[in-house]
Amino acid sequence: MKSESGVIKMNQKALFIIFGGTGDLAYRKLYPALFNLYEKGYLKEDFAVIGTARRPWSNDHYHEVVMSAIEDAGRDSGRTNDDLPRKFASHFYYQSHNVDDVDHYVALRKLADELDEKYDLQGNRIFYLAMAPRFFGTIAGHLKDQALLTKGNGFNRLIIEKPFGRDYPSAKELNDSISGSFKEEQIFRIDHYLGKEPIQSIAGLRFGNALFNSLWNKVHIDNIQITLSESLGVEERAGYYETAGAMRDMVQNHIMQIVSLLTMERPDVFDSEHLRDKKIEALENIQMYTKEEAKKYFIRGQYGADEANTQLGYRDEEGTDNQSTVETFVAGKLITHNPSLDGVPVYIRTGKRLTKKSTQINIVFKNDDQNIFAKDASEKLKTNVLTMHIEPDQGFTLEFNTKTGNQGYNLSPVHLRYRKTATEKAQIPDAYEGLIRDALMGNKTNFAHWHEVSQAWKIMDVVREAWDEEEPAFPNYASGSMGPEAAMQLLADDGRKWVFNPRS
Numbered sequence: 001m002k003s004e005s006g007v008i009k010m011n012q013k014a015l016f017i018i019f020g021g022t023g024d025l026a027y028r029k030l031y032p033a034l035f036n037l038y039e040k041g042y043l044k045e046d047f048a049v050i051g052t053a054r055r056p057w058s059n060d061h062y063h064e065v066v067m068s069a070i071e072d073a074g075r076d077s078g079r080t081n082d083d084l085p086r087k088f089a090s091h092f093y094y095q096s097h098n099v100d101d102v103d104h105y106v107a108l109r110k111l112a113d114e115l116d117e118k119y120d121l122q123g124n125r126i127f128y129l130a131m132a133p134r135f136f137g138t139i140a141g142h143l144k145d146q147a148l149l150t151k152g153n154g155f156n157r158l159i160i161e162k163p164f165g166r167d168y169p170s171a172k173e174l175n176d177s178i179s180g181s182f183k184e185e186q187i188f189r190i191d192h193y194l195g196k197e198p199i200q201s202i203a204g205l206r207f208g209n210a211l212f213n214s215l216w217n218k219v220h221i222d223n224i225q226i227t228l229s230e231s232l233g234v235e236e237r238a239g240y241y242e243t244a245g246a247m248r249d250m251v252q253n254h255i256m257q258i259v260s261l262l263t264m265e266r267p268d269v270f271d272s273e274h275l276r277d278k279k280i281e282a283l284e285n286i287q288m289y290t291k292e293e294a295k296k297y298f299i300r301g302q303y304g305a306d307e308a309n310t311q312l313g314y315r316d317e318e319g320t321d322n323q324s325t326v327e328t329f330v331a332g333k334l335i336t337h338n339p340s341l342d343g344v345p346v347y348i349r350t351g352k353r354l355t356k357k358s359t360q361i362n363i364v365f366k367n368d369d370q371n372i373f374a375k376d377a378s379e380k381l382k383t384n385v386l387t388m389h390i391e392p393d394q395g396f397t398l399e400f401n402t403k404t405g406n407q408g409y410n411l412s413p414v415h416l417r418y419r420k421t422a423t424e425k426a427q428i429p430d431a432y433e434g435l436i437r438d439a440l441m442g443n444k445t446n447f448a449h450w451h452e453v454s455q456a457w458k459i460m461d462v463v464r465e466a467w468d469e470e471e472p473a474f475p476n477y478a479s480g481s482m483g484p485e486a487a488m489q490l491l492a493d494d495g496r497k498w499v500f501n502p503r504s
């Protein structure tokens with residue numbers, strides 16, 4: 001069936017069982033995302049949701065919560081059918097649940113079977129664990145033992161959220177604890193960066209354009225830079241952040257996923273299996289450092305107060321240790337040995353309380369062509385740079401040299417800019433909507449495979465171990481700056497500099 005916009009719509013029958021149904025993630029992301037899928041026809045009347053958590057809610061109260069989540073998420077949606085949220089919420093069922101209590105799983109199975117019959121769901125089940133990973137193993141084990149997993153032709157899918165471990169050994173333990181109940185192809189690991197449209201469009205840009213595809217190699221690319229900078233601090237998440245830090249929070253997952261998409265070889269076919277294989281290969285081809293190399297090529301930082309003393313330093317934030325050694329900033333150099341880009345450095349950077357919120361990727365091309373326009377031999381051509389703007393801007397900038405309009409033959413750089421308009425941006429589904437739709441349709445393209453997660457941990461574990469040998473001198477950057485001086489020096493040592501270098 002085709003919609004007016006010409007997009008092929010496929011709806012799917014399914015029962016969602018959400019563990020953590022009273023939580024913040026469910027309220028802010030999952031209920032609005034499911035509603036959007038319902039409004040767009042990916043879910044029709046044959047779906048149901050069971051929300052579980054410890055609190056004793058009634059179904060009526062649950063419906064009110066779901067409707068309020070939809071309203072909060074889309075206040076100015078311009079919806080014409082006001083009755084839709086109520087109709088949608090009527091598919092929701094609440095069950096109070098203690099994840100350790102076997103009897104509760106028995107009750108859950110009974111309700112699941114009833115709803116399966118009532119809505120003709122054909123045994124399709126999606127289990128969404130919107131809770132702390134320490135419960136994953138317990139829940140997965142009980143789901144299997146108490147026969148909540150469908151046996152017939154329907155599907156069983158498990159959606160889980162990060163943090164997926166603290167290092168490789170703990171990630172493996174976590175993975176082992178769920179893999180007794182779910183096979184790898186049934187596990188959908190959410191990395192919300194993979195749900196962002198501009199991240200998904202990396203493959204299209206690279207492999208859908210002869211211009212870029214032909215230049216995407218070690219002959220033409222000098223270096224790649226990835227910046228995920230945030231202007232906010234840890235806000236009210238200090239408790240979690242004190243156990244994580246920027247490396248675990250942003251680098252091991254989001255940044256390493258982006259690295260794999262930028263450095264992978266071209267898949268023969270654009271489907272989830274081929275893409276996954278190429279991403280795994282790309283991560284396996286990142287140079288594994290010794291501890292000495294890790295110390296040299298990775299910089300950590302923690303923010304102090306800003307220069308005017310209007311922003312608190314990390315150690316003075318509510319809920320942090322006043323001697324905390326947790327890093328709020330990481331910069332590093334990775335080296336890929338994937339054949340096409342063999343030896344090309346990938347500089348990565350992320351931090352809290354930096355100058356500006358910006359997620360961007362800069363592809364810096366080589367400029368060692370002979371400069372026939374030079375007045376003297378030392379004058380080099382200005383580097384061509386392709387920037388992919390991920391957030392808050394979305395689009396591209398291509399920087400290249402062109403003749404200036406004045407006397408003589410002088411070159412100066414111009415910026416070819418393409419940005420999505422506010423209207424275009426508003427039409428892009430939220431990352432969660434897209435990811436839940438993919439899980440519903442069984443499309444694993446935008447989810448992290450275990451081999452990707454485990455390889456990313458192995459690369460990061462060396463850095464962590466190297467860091468743990470020394471006490472950091474924190475704080476070492478001011479709120480509102482672009483991080484510690486050492487992060488600038490990292491590139492300067494290679495005769496390079498960060499392309500993205502905002503002053504305010």
Ligand code: BG6
Nearest residue numbers: 192193228230249250254359391
């Ligand atoms: C999350 C981290 O995964 O990503 C947060 O836990 C971070 O600390 C967030 O703020 C950034 O995501 P985005 O989509 O705002 O760039």
